[in-house]
Amino acid sequence: MSEPTGVIHDIGYQRYTGPRLGRRQVFGALYLHGLRTAFGLGRSAKAKIFPWLVVAIVTVVxxxxxxxxxxxxxxVMTYAQFADNMSWLVIFFAAVVAPELVSRDLRSGVLPLYFSRPMPRSDYPMAKLLAMITALWLLLGAPQLVMFLGxxxxxxxxxxxxWKELLDLLPGLLYAGLWAAVFASIGxxxxxxxxxxxFAAGxxxxxxxxxxxxxxTLSIMPSQTLNELAGLASPSTLVQGVGAWSLGDLLITGDAAEATHSLIGDFGPVYAVAAVLLIAGCVTLLLARYRKVATR
Structure with a gap:
C-alpha cells in the first residue's frame, strides 16, 4: 500500500451565498470607481495633488x-464665460485623468478580468467615459454654483x-456639459x-x-467663409463657436459679443452639428477600440 503523497487542508473557504448583482450594479461600480479615480479618492496623497490643485484654482477664481x-x-464674468476662461485648465486635467482611467488598466493587463464577467464589452468604456464627463462637468459646474450663491x-x-440668476446659471451648466463631453470623448x-x-497625457x-x-492660420486667409469656419479645426474653438451661436449675450456681452458672432458668421448650426459628430465619432471609435481589446 502506497504512502499518501499530499494532504488536503480545510482553510475555511466558503461558497458565496449572497445576492448576485447584475449588469446595472457592475456598470455603477465601474462608474463610481472611475469618478473617484479622477479626483484621486482612495489613492495615495500624490495622486490627489494635481486634481485638487485644479479644483482649488477654479474655486478661488x-x-x-x-x-x-x-x-x-x-x-465681471458670466457663468458661460467662466467655462471658456477655465478651459485651458480642463485640457491638462483631462490629460492627467484620462490615462488614469484607461491606460493603467491596459498596461497592467486586467481587462481580461473585467470581460470575463457577464458584462457587455461596451459597458467598460461607457462607464469610464461617463465618469470622466461627470468629473469635468463638476470641475466647471461646481464653481459656477459658488458664483450663483454669491x-x-x-x-x-x-x-x-x-430667479434671473438661476436662468443665467442653467445655460452655463449646459455649456459646461458640452465642454466636458468634448474633452472627455477626445481625451x-x-x-x-x-x-x-x-504618452497618453502627451x-x-x-x-x-x-x-x-x-x-x-485659417482665420487670416483671404476668404471670409474660410475665416468663419476656421474654428472647426480645433476642439476648443469648436465649442466656443457653439457657445457664441447658442448662448449669445449669456456668453459675452457688449461689443465683444458682436465681434465673437462675426467670427463664425451664420455658421453657428454648422458648429453645433460638427460638435455632435465629433463626440459621436469619438465614442464610436472608443467602443470599437475596446471590442478589439476584449478579443485579445
Missing amino acids: AAGVTAVRSQIGEV AAFTTGDGMNGV LLVASLTGKRA GVVAVFLMTTPIVG
Whole structure:
C-alpha cells in the first residue's frame, strides 16, 4: 500500500451565498470607481495633488469673481464665460485623468478580468467615459454654483433677482456639459490607444494645443467663409463657436459679443452639428477600440 503523497487542508473557504448583482450594479461600480479615480479618492496623497490643485484654482477664481461683483455691483464674468476662461485648465486635467482611467488598466493587463464577467464589452468604456464627463462637468459646474450663491445672497431684487440668476446659471451648466463631453470623448479615445500614461497625457495635450495654430492660420486667409469656419479645426474653438451661436449675450456681452458672432458668421448650426459628430465619432471609435481589446 502506497504512502499518501499530499494532504488536503480545510482553510475555511466558503461558497458565496449572497445576492448576485447584475449588469446595472457592475456598470455603477465601474462608474463610481472611475469618478473617484479622477479626483484621486482612495489613492495615495500624490495622486490627489494635481486634481485638487485644479479644483482649488477654479474655486478661488469663482470666489474672486463673486467678491468683485459684490463690491462693484456689476457682472465681471458670466457663468458661460467662466467655462471658456477655465478651459485651458480642463485640457491638462483631462490629460492627467484620462490615462488614469484607461491606460493603467491596459498596461497592467486586467481587462481580461473585467470581460470575463457577464458584462457587455461596451459597458467598460461607457462607464469610464461617463465618469470622466461627470468629473469635468463638476470641475466647471461646481464653481459656477459658488458664483450663483454669491450673486443670490447679494442681489437687491429679492426672489426676482434670484430667479434671473438661476436662468443665467442653467445655460452655463449646459455649456459646461458640452465642454466636458468634448474633452472627455477626445481625451479617453487618445488615452485608450496606449498603456503608457506619459504618452497618453502627451497625446491628449497635443490634440488640443497643436490644432490651435491651424485655426490661427485659417482665420487670416483671404476668404471670409474660410475665416468663419476656421474654428472647426480645433476642439476648443469648436465649442466656443457653439457657445457664441447658442448662448449669445449669456456668453459675452457688449461689443465683444458682436465681434465673437462675426467670427463664425451664420455658421453657428454648422458648429453645433460638427460638435455632435465629433463626440459621436469619438465614442464610436472608443467602443470599437475596446471590442478589439476584449478579443485579445
